[in-house]
Amino acid sequence: MEKSKERLEILSKIEMLEKTKQWDISPENDPETIELKPNKVDYLNKKISSKIASYFANIMGARYFDKMLKNKQMIIENVLGIENYLAVKGGAIITCNHFHPCDNYAVYQAIKPYLNGRRLYKVIREGNYTNYPNPIGFFFRHCNTLPLSSNMETMKKFMSAVSVLLNRGEKILVYPEQALWWNYKKPRPCKSGAFRFAVTNNVPVIPMFITMRDSDIVDPDGFFVQKYTINILPPIYPKKDLDKKQNIEYLKNKNYELCVHTYEDFYKTKLTYQD
Structure with missing residues (x-):
């Protein structure tokens, strides 16, 4: 089967981005970002309309993604380290490598039996919330997502919502690599945001790294569907003897270190990047 020219172009872009160390740049043809205004998002689902939309979106989303699993468009082969997730009783930031539009559902499936009726909240990019085509766009808007925004007033609402959710014991998934690099197997250096959320709210980070x-x-693009192993790594806690900036760096570096170790152990090769 002939491989998709679009996917091949994206893989070529990823190769170029790796060589130039532009770790957080997206190679995808993402929809144009429309600014998210404060009155266009209800982070905590306080409105009746938001609750209704979220209810139906979660039902429809589960059917959509379960069908993907049934049809082997997504394959979860193993979940390792669930004891690391269970060790954290309260709120936490979950981090994961980002290589597929639906990898958040793989994370959700790994911890679903242990959520005890709670939802997994997901931080997403602004354009995915404001301008992504349906049906995925509908899920992005209503399946327990927390969109970032270029609007400062909206971001104040965002940060407040993150604090409320973490303080009531919720888990929030953040992609610290920021950009989606399709089927990219290596860990990438992280941005600071996820770790700032953790330090600000004094909660741990639960790193996850999906190997494949x-x-x-x-698949329809001519590439092999990947079998995922979801590696749940030991939680990382902010240190009392470090200030906020130092703790953010500590969590960020430790998260990357754990992912590198997992990568090298699974693929039996030392992590190197192209020059």
């Missing part, structure tokens, strides 16, 4: 290998199934 080819299945024998070819």
Whole structure:
């Protein structure tokens, strides 16, 4: 089967971005970002209309993604380290490598039996919330998502919502690499945002790193569907003897270190980047 020219172009862009160390730049043809105004988002689902939309979006989303799993468009082969997730009883930031538009559902499936009726909240980019085509766009807007914004007033609402959710014991998934690099297997250096949320609210980070290998199934773009192993790594806690800036750096560096170790252990190769 001939491989998709669009996917090949994106893989070429990823190779270029790795060589130039532009770790947080998206190679995808993302929809144009429309500014998210404060009155266009209800982070905590306080409105009746938001509650209704969220209810139906979660039902529809579960059906959509469960169908992907059933049809082997997404394959979860293993979940390792669930004891690390269970060790954290309260709110936490979950981090994960970002390589597929639906990798958040793989994370959700890994911890779903242990959420005890709670939802997994996901931080998403502004354009995915304001301008992504349906049906995924509908899920982005209503499936327990926390969109970032270029509007400062909206970001104040965002930060307040993050604090409320963490303080009531929720788990929030953040992609610290920021950009989606399709089927990219290596860990990338992280941005600080996820770790700032953790330090500001004095909650731990639960790093996850998804490793993958080819299945024998070819997707519509001509590439092998990947089999995922979801590695849940030991939680990282802010240190009392460090100030806020130092703690952010500590969490960020430790998160990357754990992901590198997992990568090298799974793929049996030392992590190197192209020059």
